[in-house]
Structures are given as C-alpha cells and as structure tokens.
Amino acid sequence: MSINQNPNAILVKIYQICESLLKPNKDKIALQRIQDDLNRYYSLFISQMNADWEYCTPIQKLIEISQSICHSSDYSDEMLWDDNLVNKLAVLYNQEYSPKEHQDKISKSEKKNTQSLENYLTALITSYARLLFVRVDLKYCSDANVSIEQFTQDMNQLRKLVIEKKHCFKHLRGHVWAIEQSSKTGSYHCHLLLIYDGNKKNKGWYAASQVGEKWGEITGNKGCYYNCHDDERIDRFKQLDSLGIGMIHRDHVVQVLNAIKAAKYLTKPDKYDQHPLVKLKGMRTFGHGNINKRITKKPVAKL
Known part of the structure; x- marks a missing residue:
C-alpha cells in the first residue's frame, strides 16, 4: 500500500x-x-x-x-x-x-491512572479468595490499514462484551484496558487485563487465546493478538519470582504484589513513544471496571 x-x-x-x-x-x-x-x-x-x-x-x-x-x-x-x-x-x-512539559503532562496523567488502578485491584483482590489474572495484547495484522474510527468501533464492541460478560468474558470479575499507538508504525493496540473468578476459570493461556480469537472475529480477521501466557515467558518470570499473571491468591503476599506491579505496566509513565498521536475528541485511552459494593470484602494478607 x-x-x-x-x-x-x-x-x-x-x-x-x-x-x-x-x-x-x-x-x-x-x-x-x-x-x-x-x-x-x-x-x-x-x-x-x-x-x-x-x-x-x-x-x-x-x-x-x-x-x-x-x-x-x-x-x-x-x-x-x-x-x-x-x-x-x-x-x-x-x-x-517544550518536550519536557509534554512528557510531564503525560506522566501526571499516567500517575493518576496508576493510583486509580492500584486502588481498584486492591479492592478487587480483597473481595475474592483467588482470581485468575489474564493478560492479552490486542493489535492488528502488519498489513492492516485501520483508522482511528475503525479502531474505536472495534474497541467499543469488545468493551460491550466485557461489560455484559458474554462469550469468553463469562465469570469475569474485573478488567483493565490501555490504548496505545506506535510512533514507529502508527498502528493501534490495546493492553488488556482480564480478571476472572478463580473458582470458575483456572487456565490463563486458554482464556487469553479465546479473547484473542474473539478479537479476530470483531475485526473481520484484521486483528491479531499476543498471548502473555506463553510457557517460556511464564517460566522466566517464575524463576525471577515476579510472575504477576495466572492464579492469584488473596492470602499469598508475593502473588498479590506481583499482580499489582505487573498490571502497572498498563500505566507506565515513561512510554512516551506509545502515547496516541491522534485520537477522537473526548476519547479515553485507559479504563477499568467498577467494584461491586455489595461484595463482602475480606482483608488481604498483611505485609
């Protein structure tokens, strides 16, 4: 093209x-x-x-x-x-x-998102004994020419399924998403964290694959995905005792801390080259679900 x-x-x-x-x-x-x-x-x-x-x-x-x-x-x-x-x-x-002013503005926004994310995840983790943290990156095939309007439409359709907990999003208890655009290729992508009831789902790789396949359907096969539950990647993080996806138990301090730390990648302040070059007016580039206040919360393990 x-x-x-x-x-x-x-x-x-x-x-x-x-x-x-x-x-x-x-x-x-x-x-x-x-x-x-x-x-x-x-x-x-x-x-x-x-x-x-x-x-x-x-x-x-x-x-x-x-x-x-x-x-x-x-x-x-x-x-x-x-x-x-x-x-x-x-x-x-x-x-x-001033590049510094621009970067400071992004950093301020991302730090605010980071705090909101940490509060959200902490409240969610204290609400369930165990949760399955699933990470998948959604993008487009290298030869796809996708406009910001089309990307927004695809993302809205995906988020609708997430909110309604339909198809592969059944048993979902929480979610986080962050939209980015590469300053090298101009392609749009979304980092997605899905948090399932650990008593209902326990296979992270399979859950991420299902979401990726659903993304392909939504985009008319223009979309592809990266499954963050690749065995080699998982083993590497396990060896470093820093694995923050998969099954997370509320009373396991290291698992909880790793899960929150890994999730913060979605709001990493210094990813300036991934900040959208263009977006629709009023368009959000980060979001997460809401905590169901009816849930009886139990204390998370103390440090």
Missing part, C-alpha cells in the same frame, strides 16, 4: 518531522531533509485532517506554528516549503514547544 493511502503512516512521518525539528545542531543537510519531508508529506497530512480528531501536543504545535508563519489556516496541495519557511518553523518550534 502506498504511504499516500495510509493516514497512520503519514501521521508517523509528521511526528518524525517534529522530532527532527527538536534535534540540536541542525546543519544544512538536516534542514534540507526536514524541508523535503515537509514538501512530501505535509500537504497530504493537512488534506486528511479531521475536525473530530485530537492530535498529540507535538503535532498540534507544529500545525499551529505552520499556520502562523504561513498566515493561513487553509493549506492547498500546492503548498511549497522553502528555505525561509523551514528556518522560521525550526526556530519557532524550539521556542514554543
């Missing part, structure tokens, strides 16, 4: 331009590469912009500065980036955009 027909691939190119603008000691060769990339991809990017989309800060700042130096918010396919415009863009971008 030509890059001209793949909005995600063009988005990645624009993000790479943002990164190039921030590199120190930009010589004439570096600026020429930026100019070439702008002339090759920027008009394509502008032509595919959507009022319902929300861009990440680096790209949004590039759009704003470009509009200001060109004195127009309307770009034509004939727009030409010359030496003068590229130099102005490079100077203003480094003056007006």
